[in-house]
Structures are given as C-alpha cells and as structure tokens.
Amino acid sequence: xxxxxxxxxxxxxxxxxxxxxxxxxxxxxxxxxxxxxxxxxxxxxxxxxxxxxxxxxxxxxxxxxxxxxxxxxxxxxxxxxxxxxxxxxxxxxxxxxxxxxxxxxxxxxxxxxxxxxxxxxxxxxxxxxxxxxxxxxxxxxxxxxxxxxxxxxxxxxxxxxxxxxxxxxxxxxxxxxxxxxxxxxxxxxxxxxxxxxxxxxxxxxxxxxxxxxxxxxxxxxxxxxxxxxxxxxxxxxxxxxxxxxxxxxxxxxxxxxxxxxxxxxxxxxxxxxxxxxxxxxxxxxxxxxxxxxxxxxxxxxxxxxxxxxxxxxxxxxxxxxxxxxxxxxxxxxxxxxxxxxxxxxxxxxxxxxxxxxxxxxxxxxxxxxxxxxxxxxxxxxxxxxxxxxxxxxxxxxxxxxxxxxxxxxxxxxxxxxxxxxxxxxxxxxxxxxxxxxxxxxxxxxxxxxxxxxxxxxxxxxxxxxxxxxxxxxxxxxxxxxx
Amino acid sequence: xxxxxxxxxxxxxxxxxxxxxxxxxxxxxxxxxxxxxxxxxxxxxxxxxxxxxxxxxxxxxxxxxxxxxxxxxxxxxxxxxxxxxxxxxxxxxxxxxxxxxxxxxxxxxxxxxxxxxxxxxxxxxxxxxxxxxxxxxxxxxxxxxxxxxxxxxxxxxxxxxxxxxxxxxxxxxxxxxxxxxxxxxxxxxxxxxxxxxxxxxxxxxxxxxxxxxxxxxxxxxxxxxxxxxxxxxxxxxxxxxxxxxxxxxxxxxxxxxxxxxxxxxxxxxxxxxxxxxxxxxxxxxxxxxxxxxxxxxxxxxxxxxxxxxxxxxxxxxxxxxxxxxxxxxxxxxxxxxxxxxxxxxxxxxxxxxxxxxxxxxxxxxxxxxxxxxxxxxxxxxxxxxxxxxxxxxxxxxxxxxxxxxxxxxxxxxxxxxxxxxxxxxxxxxxxxxxxxxxxxxxxxxxxxxxxxxxxxxxxxxxxxxxxxxxxxxxxxxxxxxx
Numbered sequence: 001x002x003x004x005x006x007x008x009x010x011x012x013x014x015x016x017x018x019x020x021x022x023x024x025x026x027x028x029x030x031x032x033x034x035x036x037x038x039x040x041x042x043x044x045x046x047x048x049x050x051x052x053x054x055x056x057x058x059x060x061x062x063x064x065x066x067x068x069x070x071x072x073x074x075x076x077x078x079x080x081x082x083x084x085x086x087x088x089x090x091x092x093x094x095x096x097x098x099x100x101x102x103x104x105x106x107x108x109x110x111x112x113x114x115x116x117x118x119x120x121x122x123x124x125x126x127x128x129x130x131x132x133x134x135x136x137x138x139x140x141x142x143x144x145x146x147x148x149x150x151x152x153x154x155x156x157x158x159x160x161x162x163x164x165x166x167x168x169x170x171x172x173x174x175x176x177x178x179x180x181x182x183x184x185x186x187x188x189x190x191x192x193x194x195x196x197x198x199x200x201x202x203x204x205x206x207x208x209x210x211x212x213x214x215x216x217x218x219x220x221x222x223x224x225x226x227x228x229x230x231x232x233x234x235x236x237x238x239x240x241x242x243x244x245x246x247x248x249x250x251x252x253x254x255x256x257x258x259x260x261x262x263x264x265x266x267x268x269x270x271x272x273x274x275x276x277x278x279x280x281x282x283x284x285x286x287x288x289x290x291x292x293x294x295x296x297x298x299x300x301x302x303x304x305x306x307x308x309x310x311x312x313x314x315x316x317x318x319x320x321x322x323x324x325x326x327x328x329x330x331x332x333x334x335x336x337x338x339x340x341x342x343x344x345x346x347x348x349x350x351x352x353x354x355x356x357x358x359x360x361x362x363x364x365x366x367x368x369x370x371x372x373x374x375x376x377x378x379x380x381x382x383x384x385x386x387x388x389x390x391x392x393x394x395x396x397x398x399x400x401x402x403x404x405x406x407x408x409x410x411x412x413x414x415x416x417x418x419x420x421x422x423x424x425x426x427x428x429x430x431x432x433x434x435x436x437x438x439x440x441x442x443x444x445x446x447x448x449x450x451x452x453x454x455x456x457x458x459x460x461x462x463x464x465x466x467x468x469x470x471x472x473x474x475x476x477x478x479x480x481x482x
Numbered sequence: 483x484x485x486x487x488x489x490x491x492x493x494x495x496x497x498x499x500x501x502x503x504x505x506x507x508x509x510x511x512x513x514x515x516x517x518x519x520x521x522x523x524x525x526x527x528x529x530x531x532x533x534x535x536x537x538x539x540x541x542x543x544x545x546x547x548x549x550x551x552x553x554x555x556x557x558x559x560x561x562x563x564x565x566x567x568x569x570x571x572x573x574x575x576x577x578x579x580x581x582x583x584x585x586x587x588x589x590x591x592x593x594x595x596x597x598x599x600x601x602x603x604x605x606x607x608x609x610x611x612x613x614x615x616x617x618x619x620x621x622x623x624x625x626x627x628x629x630x631x632x633x634x635x636x637x638x639x640x641x642x643x644x645x646x647x648x649x650x651x652x653x654x655x656x657x658x659x660x661x662x663x664x665x666x667x668x669x670x671x672x673x674x675x676x677x678x679x680x681x682x683x684x685x686x687x688x689x690x691x692x693x694x695x696x697x698x699x700x701x702x703x704x705x706x707x708x709x710x711x712x713x714x715x716x717x718x719x720x721x722x723x724x725x726x727x728x729x730x731x732x733x734x735x736x737x738x739x740x741x742x743x744x745x746x747x748x749x750x751x752x753x754x755x756x757x758x759x760x761x762x763x764x765x766x767x768x769x770x771x772x773x774x775x776x777x778x779x780x781x782x783x784x785x786x787x788x789x790x791x792x793x794x795x796x797x798x799x800x801x802x803x804x805x806x807x808x809x810x811x812x813x814x815x816x817x818x819x820x821x822x823x824x825x826x827x828x829x830x831x832x833x834x835x836x837x838x839x840x841x842x843x844x845x846x847x848x849x850x851x852x853x854x855x856x857x858x859x860x861x862x863x864x865x866x867x868x869x870x871x872x873x874x875x876x877x878x879x880x881x882x883x884x885x886x887x888x889x890x891x892x893x894x895x896x897x898x899x900x901x902x903x904x905x906x907x908x909x910x911x912x913x914x915x916x917x918x919x920x921x922x923x924x925x926x927x928x929x930x931x932x933x934x935x936x937x938x939x940x941x942x943x944x945x946x947x948x949x950x951x952x953x954x955x956x957x958x959x960x961x962x963x964x
C-alpha cells in the first residue's frame with residue numbers, strides 16, 4: 001500500500017464524523033447476509049431484516065403507480081408519440097409527462113438544469129406548498145436537491161466558520177446533523193427532548209442550552225428541529241411550534257426545519273404544520289426569520305429513497321446571502337432530473353377528477369394506514385416487554401424505545417468494549433437477523449439506552465418480527481438479570 | 483431581512499470559492515433570455531446560445547435510445563409484464579432491464595442502495611473497465627456517484643486538513659477543482675500546461691511547482707490530471723502518462739485522474755489510455771500508487787448530464803483509509819439509482835449481435851463524428867481571425883482560444899472593472915447572444931487572455947455561430963485596435 005495516504009494524515013473532521021445509521025452494526029449485518037447467501041442455514045435465521053433505516057421499498061413497499069408512469073414517460077419521451085401507450089399508461093400520467101416536458105428547455109431530461117432545478121418544476125412545488133400552507137410560496141425560494149441531505153450539508157457549509165460556531169440540535173437527533181456539523185468543523189449544541197412527555201420540546205431547555213453555549217463563547221447560528229421527529233416519532237403541537245419560531249426570531253437564529261416526514265402522521269389528534277405556515281400565521285415575514293424547510297421524496301407514502309429527490313425552501317435571507325447559496329449549488333451543477341420531476345409530483349399528486357385519482361388514493365391510504373397499524377403493533381409489543389418503555393409513534397417511520405438494561409448487561413458491554421445499547425443491538429442482530437441502530441448513534445440522556453427501530457417491515461411479517469424480538473429480549477434479560 | 487445571517491458572517495471558504503462556468507456572465511445571459519421571452523425583438527439576436535457548459539442535450543443532442551429504453555423499463559417495472567411492450571422496446575433493452583432488476587435487492591429502484599452503489603451495477607462497471615483496459619477491475623473499488631463532482635469533493639474533503647495541504651492542478655483547469663479546494667480550505671498548487679506545445683504537460687514544470695510549494699511548507703497531497711483536457715481539449719500521449727504515474731509514485735502523491743471525456747477523442751493519432759491501465763502496464767499495483775479515476779455519464783457520446791451518474795474507481799488505498807471514504811459516502815446514503823443504472827449502461831453498451839447494436843452504433847458514431855467536424859470548423863474559424871490563436875481540439879468538448887487583445891481593449895476593461903477576457907466575453911454575449919466563459923475562470927498564464935467555448939451547438943447552426951462570432955470580433959478589434 002502506498003504510504004503517502006494514511007488515516008493519520010487524513011482530514012481530522014472526516015475522522016471525527018460518525019454516521020451510525022450505516023455504521024458498524026449494518027456492516028456486520030451485510031457480512032451476515034453474504035454468509036446466508038453462501039451458506040444457507042448457517043445462521044439461526046434465514047433473512048436479515050433491515051430495521052435500521054427508513055428505506056420502505058427495500059422491504060417491499062411498492063411505488064405509487066402514477067409517479068412511476070410519469071417518470072418512465074419522461075425518461076423515454078419517444079413513447080409519447082406511440083398509440084400503444086394508451087393501454088399501458090393512465091391518461092393523466094400521459095398528460096402530466098407532456099406538461100412536464102413542455103416546461104423543460106429543449107424537452108431535455110438529460111441536460112443539466114438551472115442549479116436550483118427546472119423552473120417549471122419549482123413552480124409546481126411552490127404551488128404545492130402554497131396549497132398545503134394557505135400562504136404564498138415562490139419558485140425562486142426553492143432549491144431542488146438530491147434528497148434532503150445535500151441541502152442540510154449546504155446550509156452547514158454556509159453557516160459554519162469554525163468550531164466556535166454552534167448549531168442547536170435535538171438529542172436524540174438524526175445523525176446526518178451531527179455528521180454534517182463534524183464534517184464542517186462546527187459545534188453541536190444539544191438540547192434534550194423530554195422522553196417523559198412524549199419527546200416534548202421545552203423552550204426553557206432550548207433557552208438554557210443556548211445561554212450555556214454562549215457563555216462558552218459559542219456563536220449559535222441555527223436551530224435544527226425535526227418534525228415529525230426522527231428517531232423519536234413525535235409530532236409537535238402548534239403552540240409549541242409558535243414558541244419555537246418566536247424563540248428563533250428573538251435570538252437571531254436560523255430555523256432549519258427538517259420536515260421530510262410531513263405526510264407520516266399516524267394519530268388523529270395531531271396534524272402537520274410547516275414552520276413556514278406557523279411563522280406566516282404569526283405575521284412574520286421575510287424580515288423576521290431566516291427559515292429553511294427540507295422536504296424529500298424518500299419518506300411520506302411515496303418512499304422513493306433511491307430517486308434522490310427533495311428540495312429546500314429558503315426564506316428570510318438577504319439577496320447577497322442567497323447569491324452565496326446559489327453559488328454553492330452551482331458548483332454541483334444541478335440535482336438529478338428524475339428526482340426533480342418526482343419532487344414536483346409528490347407536491348402535486350393526482351387530484352379528484354383525474355383518471356388516476358382513485359388508484360393513487362387507494363395506494364396512498366393503504367400505505368399510510370398500514371404504517372399506522374405497524375407502528376401501534378410494535379409500540380405495544382415493546383411496552384409489553386420487561387424493561388422496555390416506548391413512546392407512541394405519532395409520526396415519521398421509527399420507534400425509539402428505551403431499554404432499561406440490567407447492570408450485568410452494562411458490565412458485559414463494558415468488557416466487550418461496546419456501548420451498552422450497541423452491545424444489545426449486536427446481540428439482537430446475531431440472534432434474530434433484525435438490524436436496529438443503537439441510541440448512542442442519535443444521542444440520549446447519559447445513562448439511558450435506546451434503540452431505533454423502523455416500522456417498515458411488511459405488515460404480514462410484523463407478528464414474526466415481534467415473536468423473534470420477544471424471544472431474544474426475554475433470553476437476554478434472563479441471562480443478565482441481576 | 484433578519485440580521486443574524488449576513489455575508490460578513492458566512493463561512494469565508496464559501497465566499498472565496500468561485501465557479502465561473504455558472505458565474506456572472508451566465509447569470510447575465512439568463513436575464514437576457516428572460517428579456518427575449520418577455521419582449522421578443524428587443525435584442526440584436528433571437529436566441530441565447532449557451533457555449534459555456536458541456537451540456538449537449540440542452541443544445542439538441544438526442545439521448546441514445548437503448549439507454550433510455552432501459553431506464554424507462556426500470557422506472558416502471560410493471561411494463562415488463564405487458565405483451566404490448568414488444569412493439570415499443572427493443573428485445574435487448576427488455577432483457578437488460580430484467581437483468582438489472584434481478585441484481586437490485588427487492589427489485590426496488592426506489593430504495594436506497596449500498597452506499598457505493600448497487601453491487602450488480604458495480605460488477606457491470608468493473609467488467610467495462612476491465613474490458614477497456616485489459617487489466618482486472620473490482621466492484622469493491624467502485625463508488626457510484628451523482629456525476630463526477632461529488633467524488634471530487636469527497637476526495638478533497640478526505641485529503642485536505644488545512645491551508646497547508648496542497649493539490650497540484652493544471653492551469654488552465656476545470657474550476658470544479660479550484661472551487662472544491664477553496665471550499666475545503668486547501669491550497670491549489672498550479673502547474674502550467676504549455677499552450678505552444680498544444681497544452682503539453684511538462685514533468686519538469688510539475689517537479690518545479692512541487693518543490694516550490696514544498697519549500698513554502700505546503701504538504702502536497704495529490705496531483706489532478708484532466709485527460710482529455712478541460713478546458714484545453716488535449717489528449718495526453720502514453721509516454722507522458724507513464725512519466726506522470728512515475729512522478730506520483732516517486733513523490734508520494736495521490737493521482738486524481740479526471741477521465742470523464744474518455745470517449746471524446748476527435749483525432750486519429752491519439753487514443754485514450756486510462757491512468758490505471760498505464761500504471762498496471764508499468765507493473766505498478768496496489769502498493770505503488772493511490773489512484774482515483776473519475777468517470778461520468780454526462781460526457782462522451784451519451785451526454786446525460788441531467789441524470790447525474792458517474793463513478794470513481796479507487797485503487798492503492800489502505801483498508802482503514804477506504805473505510806473513511808466509505809463513511810463519507812454513507813453519510814449521503816447513496817447516489818440516485820437512475821444515474822447508477824445509466825453508469826452501468828455506458829460502461830456496457832450493446833454489443834455486436836444485440837438487436838440494438840446497429841442503431842446504437844449509428845447514434846454513437848453520428849454524435850462523435852459530428853462533434854469532430856464541429857470542433858474542426860470552430861478551430862479553423864478562430865484561427866482565421868485577427869489576434870486569435872487556437873490549439874487543436876483533440877478531445878473533450880471545448881476549444882480554449884487565446885485572444886490577443888489590443889492594449890486599448892485591456893484599458894477599457896480596466897475602466898469597466900473587468901478582467902479583459904471577461905470584458906470581451908460580456909461584449910460577445912451582448913452583441914451575439916453567444917455565452918462563453920472567460921479564461922480567467924480556469925486560470926491562464928498571467929497577461930494572456932482566453933475564452934472557453936464548447937463545440938456543442940448543433941452542426942447546422944455552426945456556420946451561423948461562426949458568422950456571428952466573426953462579425954463581433956472584427957467590430958471589437960476595429961473599435962480597440964491601436
């Protein structure tokens with residue numbers, strides 16, 4: 001191996017960065033999957049069940065037919081000239097594809113677009129936002145991105161100058177935020193969500209953490225809020241959101257609103273409100289609050305993770321700052337056009353009266369209702385086990401149960417040089433093939449231990465998942481109970 | 483506007499970064515295009531001709547039919563069950579789509595893949611590389627990316643610790659490199675390509691620049707080579723490549739080989755050799771040279787810029803360093819699956835005997851032969867003008883003529899607070915609607931002035947482009963001649 005490049009002389013920010021969602025346990029799972037392929041029957045289970053990541057289609061969720069019809073026609077526009085397609089594609093998919101192609105310069109789905117994304121698609125997204133919120137949205141504020149992650153990186157890159165710049169993040173948080181802050185050399189300023197009140201977000205704690213950071217000389221630039229929560233699954237109440245918006249305005253913070261689970265709500269007493277809607281309802285305009293909303297085609301009922309579509313809507317930034325945002329976007333030329341088209345579709349799905357509406361609605365409702373049932377079944381199962389407590393999954397795609405580990409298990413983990421929750425998750429994987437992410441990957445109150453488990457296994461598999469989990473957990477507790 | 487975020491408190495690395503390919507002149511052009519739409523006839527031309535960027539399909543190049551057939555079928559796999567598709571798709575596109583779907587877990591083109599890309603597609607890419615080079619390639623060495631740019635950023639992020647880390651880059655260079663080095667806070671160490679010898683790369687100059695940088699305390703980590711050249715269009719000779727490889731080995735440098743124009747060669751006496759082939763031919767293996775090769779679906783005869791597909795092949799890095807590369811890739815989850823599929827297709831196009839082979843070959847040859855004619859026509863036209871000299875475009879998609887500006891023009895530029903080549907390019911745009919990029923965006927020998935112009939306008943438009951350009955240039959020279 002050439003000696004010029006070694007771990008010791010790499011960028012220390014890279015070394016510091018961690019991303020547990022695809023970390024050690026997942027790599028171990030991939031090795032076991034290879035083993036199952038090469039030597040079937042060599043493990044105590046016959047499949048690896050990836051509950052580590054919100055990746056619905058990998059577990060069998062089917063894409064929404066209308067979306068895929070439009071994508072196929074846009075990928076191969078010659079089809080639109082053929083009579084035969086009328087029996088293969090719905091009429092509204094055909095007309096939508098024609099309409100989209102008409103907005104693309106030279107009808108070229110293979111050309112780089114404007115660095116913010118194709119204007120006509122941004123118009124469609126802005127219209128979708130306006131219709132969702134009841135407040136206007138502007139295509140010039142939309143940056144279409146390859147999923148939500150590049151938008152988050154872009155904002156961190158823009159705001160973080162050095163380790164004295166801080167970003168307030170919830171704990172537990174989705175580790176994209178900690179990874180991106182580490183890669184850009186900033187400081188993560190944690191605020192704790194309160195597990196006892198269903199992962200409540202307390203303004204008093206926000207305030208305390210902000211002041212504490214400031215007293216240490218940290219210039220806190222932004223507040224990250226994930227709503228619905230990841231990994232915690234809670235949905236913020238409207239008055240709580242109002243307080244958050246006021247807090248950001250008063251403290252001069254950029255509000256980075258991760259709203260990628262906006263369609264994933266499973267309880268009747270909660271609904272999704274965008275932070276932009278909340279801010280506008282309070283009468284706050286461009287002068288009051290720099291606000292970024294992230295959305296993705298990967299989540300919701302669409303679950304199109306592999307298409308890498310998403311957008312960020314930025315409001316409340318001055319023209320010179322927007323120019324810098326545009327410049328960074330332009331260095332990467334543009335996001336992929338298939339993802340751009342899909343982002344416009346999820347924000348403007350079929351409407352009543354469209355040929356596809358009935359099938360679209362049936363597919364959407366089927367997925368969301370099933371996710372709600374799965375969330376409830378897993379939540380109940382966790383709460384029925386010794387030493388596990390689990391808040392309600394009001395939204396998103398995850399449960400984040402607390403595992404009250406016996407002291408002997410904690411000692412065994414220590415002996416194995418693992419965090420106790422990583423030790424538990426590894427044992428779970430080795431016994432059952434179920435892959436979850438240890439809570440330490442998301443952050444948690446010191447001395448508490450959690451796992452994040454998606455609600456995504458297919459519904460007919462849920463009873464077996466629960467049975468396997470229960471058997472493992474009971475054996476684990478029997479082994480380590482004091 | 484909220485005062486918390488202002489240009490003054492943004493990341494200075496962002497402020498320092500420049501990207502001329504989509505810079506001031508392009509933004510000005512977009513404004514003029516809007517004006518033409520709103521007030522037709524209000525400008526002395528009726529269309530903006532974007533020769534600033536290698537974006538073939540935006541100027542009318544058609545995608546290769548076979549590739550798009552496969553993409554459409556993979557986007558909407560239900561089609562594969564219908565009898566009617568036999569009259570709409572070629573048999574080999576149908577079988578290729580089935581074969582690709584069979585390699586994707588759960589056949590899910592909407593799922594996140596392995597962070598390096600779908601294994602079966604990486605196998606296909608590795609097979610394509612092996613067949614191109616005559617040396618083995620390994621799917622584990624392939625990282626499929628959203629175009630080539632994210633791979634370049636990833637390597638810069640990995641290697642650059644601070645401003646004392648240097649990257650040797652050609653001048654002129656594609657400004658992705660200068661932008662990425664600036665964003666990651668490193669130092670660009672320039673080496674000059676010799677315009678007099680057709681943009682030759684002199685090892686003696688490389689050596690001189692390296693030693694000069696080292697004497698200033700710069701730790702030079704890597705050498706960037708763009709072959710075929712961008713913006714310069716030259717194709718390196720094999721013995722020159724051997725010397726470069728030996729230089730990197732002797733000096734302990736990572737060789738970052740931008741090989742995205744590997745299919746774009748327009749002269750009979752040159753051929754493309756990958757640096758990996760050169761290194762292996764010299765007997766160099768994993769222990770001798772850390773080497774990264776970047777490839778993209780955006781260039782070649784395919785020109786699928788909007789699909790954002792590409793890969794990097796990394797060899798010669800130790801396992802712990804590779805783990806860090808994998809970790810950064812995993813933070814972004816994966817590249818888009820459509821681009822991944824396309825990357826596998828361009829590295830494994832139809833073969834003799836496949837139903838699509840004849841039409842595929844006709845499309846490919848038609849595009850490449852036309853590009854060669856366009857390159858020659860533009861090169862001749864430039865060389866026939868007073869005060870312009872232009873090297874041969876042996877490859878890539880650009881010409882980089884030198885404009886020997888009269889002193890009066892240089893003074894007028896100074897008065898207008900513009901670089902002389904930016905002044906020229908702006909005047910060109912305002913007179914003709916032709917968008918080119920000033921040489922200052924790529925770097926050039928101080929006191930020389932260039933423009934980069936793509937060879938991509940459709941062939942039937944080339945005579946009109948030349949006529950417009952000639953009329954502008956003659957008037958410009960008449961105005962400023964001493």
